[in-house]
Amino acid sequence: MTKKEELLQAAQNKVREGGYNNFSFRELAKEVGIKSASVHYHFPTKADLGAELAKQYTNNFILALGDVKTLHNAGHNPIAVFITQFKHALHHDKKMCLCGLLGAEADILPQPVRTEIKRFFTKNLDWLEQAYLYREPTNKRQAKQSAIQTISLLEGAMMISIASQDNSVFDNAIAGLADH
Template structure:
């Protein structure tokens, strides 16, 4: 499989288009024909860059995870307190959701995991591992500093927070007027932050 950093500008346009389709429809909801129309190239050209749809989706998830990791580093550079970092983290989901109620790429792929090729599932697993590890570390630091409650273990709190953000996007889209991830996170954080 190609690494996302090694793809050509045309292949990157293919990845961009397919990423948007996954966020709207999921892996099983788009075809190379859909991507070709969006990019303005012929279907064989897509096959030249990505022999299989699974390879394309894996590169999309790999790049998405990398970008998320970069955003996590930016959050660490801007915020010290755990609750501020967690609010900024929720903002990453809000930013995605604010674009036509798009869902997280790996959240969408995770919902289809039982029907996805292993190469895609591996990258989706990696996304969730990266996020849960980061969240757990942030929450542990907040608990040690006395800013966050210790009633719930850090790892359980991290899993709850991530699931809540992913779920807020799905429920918000389904309700057509539901609260976005940032608002849901704000309510949840009020129960975790010590006065």
């Protein structure tokens, strides 16, 4: 892993714990073993770092989900896959969704970061809409609404689980969500 990648990884952990203001160049530098001035070599400004962080997070997230059609044809339920990925983020990383937390504080984010956060949600909503269209006789309007409701429930349940320090909240919230 290059120093740049290490910096992004360290930043991701910090942001997922306490938001955009919860990391500093000095802190990241110390964690990966370089000086804070060198972080500016890789990312000219903090906004640049934040934007790239959100961008890569989104890309990795969508990539990990895979293709809706492929999943469906292989006999998997895309919606269950989507839910599982959120569940994994909470249970494995024990941290909030990066874009969920940043989304909540969108008002104070530099524009480039805010743009990437928006992209996370449009990408995920498009994916979910497609997933719902592979189900039952559904029109586009209904699929869109189901997509919004599903991702809202997941982000909200994640948030409350972390606030409550109790993952059973999340498990309870998603019970029976995938199977109609």
